[in-house]
Amino acid sequence: MTDQTDHPFKVSETDHLWIEMPDGVRLAGRLWRPVTQMPVPAILEYIPYRKTDMVRARDERNHPYFAAHGYACIRVDMRGSGDSEGHMPDMYAQAELDDARQVIKWLAAQPWCNGRVGMFGTSWGGTASLQASVNAPDALKAAIAVCATHDRFEDDIHYMGGCVLSDTFEWGATLPAILASPPTANVGTDWKALWKERIENLTFPLENWLREDGRGQYWRHGSVIHQADAISVPVLAIGGWSDRYSNSVMSLVDARPTQVWGVVGPWGHHYPDQGSPGPAVGFQKLALDWWDHWLKSDTSQTPNWPRLRVWLREYDDPKDFLSMATGKWIESGPTIQETKVQELSLSSLKSNTDHERWIVPADPTVGQSAGDTGYFGRAGGLPLDQNFDDSRSLVFETAPLTEDLIIYGSVVVRLHGETKDQPNQIIARLSDVNSDGVPARITYGVRNLSLDENLDRISPSAKTDAFNADIRFHSTAYRIRKGHRIRLAFSSSYWPLIHAAAPKGDLSLDDGELVLPLMANKPSDLSEPLPPAEDLPEEKSHFTSAADRLTRWNKTRDNCIEMGWRQPMVKTAFPQMGTVFSYETGMVHRLKTSDVVKQETNVDHKMIFERPDGTAEVSVSLTACSSLGHTTVDAELIVTWNKEIFMTRHWRKS
Structure with missing residues (x-):
């Protein structure tokens, strides 16, 4: 029992309980409830990261806080993980999606629940919340998706533009270790037998991730962007510009502007209260406002929140670690309502090679200044000074800007070129070059030239010399200051982020356009500040x-x-x-x-x-x-x- 004087309710905790699925498999949960005789809304977090130990400390930042404000909160281990029974063959298997709906149904039926359920999580848990919001169960009334992917092929840790990310190998080693870890005595005296059986049935999902090298049905399954029209409950999507998964926020707000709100900060793969680079924000208070609106009453009233609240980035000296990012918070409607498009032809920009034949160097060492993709939210790993990589690349650059420009959304580069010996990938990087000539990377994009426009299958033109390809960059909100220059750099390698090294062959560009989504009007400051981060819980068990x-x-x-x-x-x-x-x-x-x-x-x-x-x-x-x-x-x-x-x-x- 916890008692915090500034919270409306005392909280009772059940460290372990069972939720039985229709096939008899039992999922393990940890429950926090406000001490009250009245039924209350329930909030679910559903992940495979071991409620008993692995993320126990993180759970205690969120769930007791919500419970102390009148919500029954539960953390459930997915089947095949932690103390739950069963086996997990792969991420986002159909049984996993079905189990989420069964848990929501079970919650709504409990005597201490008023029948209204919310769902939230970060990374896998955020993606699971997005997936449950598609043709949602009747009891699910709202969701919060933090650092979630809406496109498993293009915006996860496996592929980018149809090219393999090295991160997929890290996760390919980490996930089997998590699933092979021991259940606890919560499951009974025969926990070792369950552990042995789990390891015997353990799969190696990396095999699927490498074999399925086009978007296809394997990756479309569980990718909410392909079903955005079917999102049937309000979703708060939260991301960070330093995170690999940041694309989902603006994309979902644009695709479903009546159901999705977005917040994007400068941080990496974190809950916002632990956001780095800062400034961090108070996730728990932000979420509580969301839950109070959608779960405490049967309301259909649309809240008066801006559709997007984002950190407008500016130039920071490139370095591995940054404690606080330069910029400010702004608010807006969907990006498609806020932007105008400016196109710059490559021929109008200054290049580091002759226009007669723009050669993209086949240098496999390009990418050493790239930093990490933002996965896992590690401290450090931000992109460095880009001059090292740019000196080995094909580079285009504007003159110094005569006024500030604000890029707002997803930059696109349209390319027309020619290949020899079938080089099959091109990487494009957009940088902000300050008056001293030091480029800081703003955003980047990757394209496997052997795949068609939808990244589904081998393109009919893959066996010909000529190609036309669009490269869509990670979305961003970024102010380039007057006097700075915009640099666009191309390479056929981005090692080690992109696993495949540059092939031995020529890749040349005949022409192309840089398409910039620019904020049409002066950015609006936040009408209300975001809540400050808190150090929770007040009394820590760890x-x-x-x-x-x-x-x-x-x-x-x-x-x-x-x-x-x-x-x-x-x-x-x-x-x-x-x-x-x-x-x-x-x-x-x-x-x-x-x-x-x-x-x-x-x-x-x-x-x-x-x-x-x-x-x-x-x-x-x-x-x-x-x-x-x-x-x-x-x-x-x-x-x-x-x-x-x-x-x-x-x-x-x-």
Whole structure:
């Protein structure tokens, strides 16, 4: 029982309960309820990240706060994860989507619930909330999707523009480790049998992610953007410009402006109260206003909130880590109502090569200044000074601007070119160049030239020399100041973000247009400020010890470039439970540039669970090697209990 004097309700907590699915599989939940005799609305967070330990501390920032304000809040482990029964064959399997609807139905039927349910989450949980909002169950009245993907192929961590992201290998190692981790004694005395069965049935989803290399039905399943018209409940979409998933917010507001509101800050893959780069905002208060409007009464009244509240970025000196971003909050309607389009032909811009034949260099080393994609929200990894990469690229640049320009939405580059020896990818980067000539990357786009316009299948023109292709950049809100220049750079490699190295062949551009969505009018400041971030909960049940920053390196030796990072061991202790959860991750990329370009990515992920009944260690080591369009993946899972081997699994896919 918790009691916080400035909250309307005391809170009672149930650490473990079962919710049975129609097929008999039981899902595990952790429940917080306000102490009251009146039925209240319910709020669901539904993820595979282990309610008992892995994200227990994060859960305690959100759910007790909502419960203290009159909501029954539940955190449910997806089937095959944590303390839940069953097996998870892949992300967003049909059973996962069906289970979410069953949990919502179960919540609405409880005597302590008034029949009205909200759903929220970040990353996987935000995406699950979006998916549930499509032709939503009657009881679901509103959703909040934080750092969620609405397009699993184009705006997730697997592909970008039809090109493989190296992040997919990190997640390919991390997800099996999470699913192979032990249930707790909550499931009963035979928990080891459940653990063994879970590992025996463990799949290797990375195989699907690499095999399905066009958008197709596999990726369309669960991609809400293809069903935006069917979003049937109000959705608050929240993202961050430093996050890989930020496209979903503006895109969903434009696609469903009567049902979706958006907030985008400068941060990475975080809940906004932990937002970095800052400024962070008070997610819990922001969410509470949302829940109070849609769940506390049967209202159809549209709230008087702006459709979009976004951080308008400006130039920051490029560096790996930024504590606070330059810019300000603004508000607007959907971007399609707020912008005008300005087109600049490539021939009107100054280039670093002759116009007779604009050659895109086939340099596999371009991309070392790219930073991370924003996945996992790690501290550091922002894009660096772009001059290193731009010096190896085809570059176009404007004269110094005579007035400020505000880019608002998704930049598009239309290209007309020619290939030899079938180079199959092109990367475009848009930068803000200050008066000292230092470019800071604003946004970028990638395109696999062998795929058709919808990225579904091999294009009929892929076997010809000539090509026409549009590259759509990540959406943004960015002010380029008077006196700065706009730079557009092209390369056929972006290593190590894009896994495939540049092919040995010529790629040239005949012509092209840079299409800029510019804010048509002066930006409007927020009519009401966003709430400040709070340090929640006031009384914490845990403490965390970790190094402040990742260790990163970049070195070259014997025609081999090596880039890598390591997240030192992070430990979160829960003294009342006698439990300590620890994890560490490392990733190394190697590029050999001698006779044949070869690329290797190594990922190591380890999790340790120290409990009163013993200690489990789960580790996955993965190596992906690529050359000449062929990739081989080798991964090994090792699971120990009290330092003795419990089970191992090995996967080799080619």
